[in-house]
Amino acid sequence: MEVIGPRSPLSVAICTNRPWNIRYMLSAAASLSAEDELLVVLDVADADCADLADELGRRGARLLRNGSNRGLSYSRNQALAECAHRILVYLDDDITIGSETLDAIGRAAAAGAGIVGVLLVPVFPTACPWWLTGGQYH
DSSP states (O other), X not given: OOOOSOOOOEEEEEEESOTTOHHHHHHHHHTOOTXXXXXXXXXXXXXXXXXXXXXXXXXXXXXEEOSSOOOHHHHHHHHHHHOSSSEEEEEOTTOOOOHHHHHHHHHHHHTTXXXXXXXXXXXXXXXXXXXXXXXXXX
């Protein structure tokens, strides 16, 4: 279903315990529109993340820290409490997402959708690992 029309602004949250995995976080920032916001919730105790905070800040994103390992549910609830927009999109910290997908989510939300899902297609550097068959990812 293609939704045409206005687009709601999005808050995009990436909850992670891997601050070194910044490339995926920055690719998400590059896909945002000017009205969107990116929140990165860091769930690592005592991590030196000044470089991460600086890099995200240069791209208009906010870094939130749990202060200790509290888990994914706590991190997602923190993002929910801090987000600026009515529509919150949670992303895993090891994927990239394109602007066309975020635009489709924003347009669907503007049209009244309460829940939106997207098809994620894995991209492997070589071949699909032997232990993962095509029917296992969805």
